[in-house]
Amino acid sequence: MVLYRRNFLPGGTYFFTVTLVDRRSSVLFENVDALRNAFRTARRERPFELDAIVILPDHLHAVMTFPPHDADFAGRWRRIKGHFSSALLRDGVEITRHSNGELALWQRRYWEHTIRDGGDFARHIDYAHFNPVKHGYVRRVCDWPHSSFHLYVRNGMLPEDWAGENGESRDGFGERAEEGRLEG
Structure with a gap:
């Protein structure tokens, strides 16, 4: 058995991929409002900054920053998952x-x-935002509705045509060849 060790850095910023058991499910996409409410509730209970997010049918990617002296991302994910699951049951x-x-x-x-x-921050945000194109859900990043990409555009941080058609104007999107590919 592989011993996996997590890196707990108080006040750190982390990239996450969180996945459903059933990879054929579309419950996240179909219940996106419940998922948003789960994030809001968890943030009120245990504050964190949500720097970027993309919600796909069966998984999500998020970049989150935690308060100084706090690195309990496991507790926050328990709350987010729990609030979402409870809402679905209700x-x-x-x-x-x-x-x-x-x-x-x-x-x-x-x-x-x-x-x-x-640079690592930018690569992971790019990776998250480009993920719907990578999986073939849309041809352009701006066409995926459940992404913080739209906030980045509204705030003038990215142009609406960022990445072009099928990523024609960008290369890699967070995937560094020397480190392998990020999982999607």
Whole structure:
């Protein structure tokens, strides 16, 4: 068994990939308002900055920054997942259960990466924003509705035609050849 060690950096910025158990599901996309409310509630309970996010049908990518002296991202993800799952149950959405009775909605683990510097931050935000194009959901980044990309455009940080058609004007989007590819 591989021993996986997480890097807990108080006040750090992290990139996350969080995935549903059923990779064929579209429950995140179909219940995006409940997911947004889960994030809002979790932020009120345990503050963090949401620097970027993209919500796809079966997984999401987020870049989050935590307050000084705080690195409890696991607790925040527990809250986000829990609030979302509870909202789905309240709304009558069928969620299968594991043999022990636990909900079988979210994968237990998630991918996390500690952002090292400004370049790393930009690469991971680019990767998140480009992910709907990478997966073939849209041809242009601006066509995916559930992305912080639109906030970046409104704030003048990115042009609406960023990445062009199918990423023609950009290369890599956070995937550094010497480190391998980010998982999507």
